[in-house]
Amino acid sequence: MHSRLAQIGASLALAALGGCAVLLEPMRSNLESSAPEVRECARWYQALDDAIDAAGVRDAQETRIAAFPYLRVDRATSALRRNAAGSAAAFSEFVDRLATLDLGARRHEVANLGVQDRDGAVERARSCGQRLRGADFAREVVREELLERATVPDDYSDARRVAGLYALTRLPFAAGVRRWEQETLEAFGRDPSSAPEAPLVRYAPPDAGAGASAQSDATRLLAKYAPIFEVETRGAYDRAGRLRWAEGSEFPVVDAADPVVYTLITHTLYRGRELTQLVYTLWFPERPPRVAGDLLAGRLDGLSWRVTLAPDGAPLIYDSIHPCGCYHEFFPTLRARPRPAPDDLQEWAFVPQAAPKLAPQERIQIRLASGTHYIERVSAARAVDGAERYRFAPYDELRSLPLPAGGFRSAFGPDGLIAGTERAERFFFWPMGIVSPGAMRQWGRHATAFIGRRHFDDADLFEKRFEFALE
Structure with missing residues (x-):
């Protein structure tokens, strides 16, 4: 010191x-x-x-x-x-x-x-x-x-794309993306009444009645649209929790004894109008290898779920990524109509399912697969008996976490990455121009497409891809 x-x-x-x-x-x-x-x-x-x-x-x-x-x-x-x-x-x-x-x-x-x-x-x-x-x-x-x-550079490296012959190598990558999309559609197409492949643990939002009168407007808004996470759970790697620094560790760990969802309120633009967005991020200890040499396995995993609101306060569209920026999926309501992609190769706006219509007292429920933490279903649900209650914590807490011996340290490095979460895929996917693909990233650093250029926080992300009925 x-x-x-x-x-x-x-x-x-x-x-x-x-x-x-x-x-x-x-x-x-x-x-x-x-x-x-x-x-x-x-x-x-x-x-x-x-x-x-x-x-x-x-x-x-x-x-x-x-x-x-x-x-x-x-x-x-x-x-x-x-x-x-x-x-x-x-x-x-x-x-x-x-x-x-x-x-x-x-x-x-x-x-x-x-x-x-x-x-x-x-x-x-x-x-x-x-x-x-x-x-x-x-x-x-x-x-x-x-x-x-006052501009933000994109999170793609032109030098990597040139060195990696991107114009050619993007073709097999595009084929791989389409395979993942097809597998995802098959998962979403399974019979909802079929038995889950592993025991389900449900994480429900904080009790709305607890201290409601003392809550800020922001907290009430976050509570109104907070989802239920339904996680197939085979092992400790599927238990969500608080991100913290442990004694002697060079990377953050997950404390599953304290289920936390990190929240952020931000904005996007649609035809010159600012729309409020609510972001909910859940962390898991790891993505375990499915087979020996799994390129996608590594420390920490998670899900960021975002709700984009119309001016009247109703949801227009939901979308999600993992904290690596991977697996960007869109779930439009009836007020969001997808626009066609400009070309067949580009990763544009993958819609595995439309958002369910919510009745009074219902909220979104997200089914996550064990291990991969892929979304497999988005449904409407009421209060869940026996669910674990998660608590909210500001996403900004991750920018300065307490150290066991005193002091503070960000979960993220100066490059916006979480050290120790590197994936072996980086040795093969670098020609797509993303630095350390698969590593966990800080808000604002999420490149979400291998083919083309796309960021989770692009101001024109939705304006390009969807026609919104704002009124």
């Missing part, structure tokens, strides 16, 4: 000297500003960022914006750039969002860095961000630079 603090201190000292990297505007001007407050804030940010990078605790959920250390961007917010250029008020609101994203990430980075006065550091980030913002955006050229830079 002392050596780590010394490393951080050395990094701060070096950064205070200004470094020798080539800096872009407006950061360069701010570091040399005649206004002491602006200059000190710019140097403080530079020192903090150098310390964060030296300690390896950079958070990858949102993208930093070059020369604007107090702002970060995600795909949904980046899509608002054109609107932000339309008026001073829209631009100010846009910057507010970027600043909020950065401040949220800073909280986790500061905690993981081991700064003793975390609240003080976050407050310094807030006040310095406001000061630099005032200095920067008085100039139109800087406003234009921000709108140009």
Whole structure:
């Protein structure tokens, strides 16, 4: 611990000297500003960022914006750039969002860095961000630079695709994707009344009556649409739970004694309108090998289930991935009509089943297979007797988990991956351009297609693929 603090201190000292990297505007001007407050804030940010990078605790959920250390961007917010250029008020609101994203990430980075006065550091980030913002955006050229830079790179490597002869190798990969889709359709087509292949463990949402009056609007909304997870359970690898750091472990483990579903509220765009999305993520200890040499097996597995709401608050569509970004499936309601794919090869929008219509007091129930944790059925269900009650935890908790000996560490590395969850498939699937395919990933880092380019948080994901009846 002392050596780590010394490393951080050395990094701060070096950064205070200004470094020798080539800096872009407006950061360069701010570091040399005649206004002491602006200059000190710019140097403080530079020192903090150098310390964060030296300690390896950079958070990858949102993208930093070059020369604007107090702002970060995600795909949904980046899509608002054109609107932000339309008026001073829209631009100010846009910057507010970027600043909020950065401040949220800073909280986790500061905690993981081991700064003793975390609240003080976050407050310094807030006040310095406001000061630099005032200095920067008085100039139109800087406003234009921000709108140009506030983008999120995709999670595909063109170099890998070129080296892997993607134009040719994508053909057998596309055939493999179609086989998986066919197998999935067969699983969904099984008689619902047939006996499950393994005992079922059901995880139901928290009791709605427990402390309902004290719940926030966000918690009530999450509770309203939270699904029941019905898991075929053959072993410990099928028991869902809380993600935590264990003594001596270099990767997070799952505590099945504490069933947790990690929740996130985000947004997407549809024809210029923002739609609310609710995300529920469940973690399992592993995906065990089905056969010797199983390329897809490895530590940790899970499911992220997303509900996209219409302006009237009703679900439009459900979709899901595993935390690796794999197995993206869509379950449209009657208010979502699929659009045709632009070509036969591209992974577009696989719909194994339409979403069931829910009667009052019913909610979505998701059947998961043992081991693979593939979805096999989506149905409507009422309260389940004997179900285990899971609790909600903010997805953001994963960005700064407590360590057994004190301190904090993210479940994710600076690359947005969970160390130790690598799959052997990476040695064969790399020509598709995804870094470490099969490894568990942080929100915002989910590439979801081998053929083509697609991300779970693409702002135009649904607009391209579905016709929504919003009203």
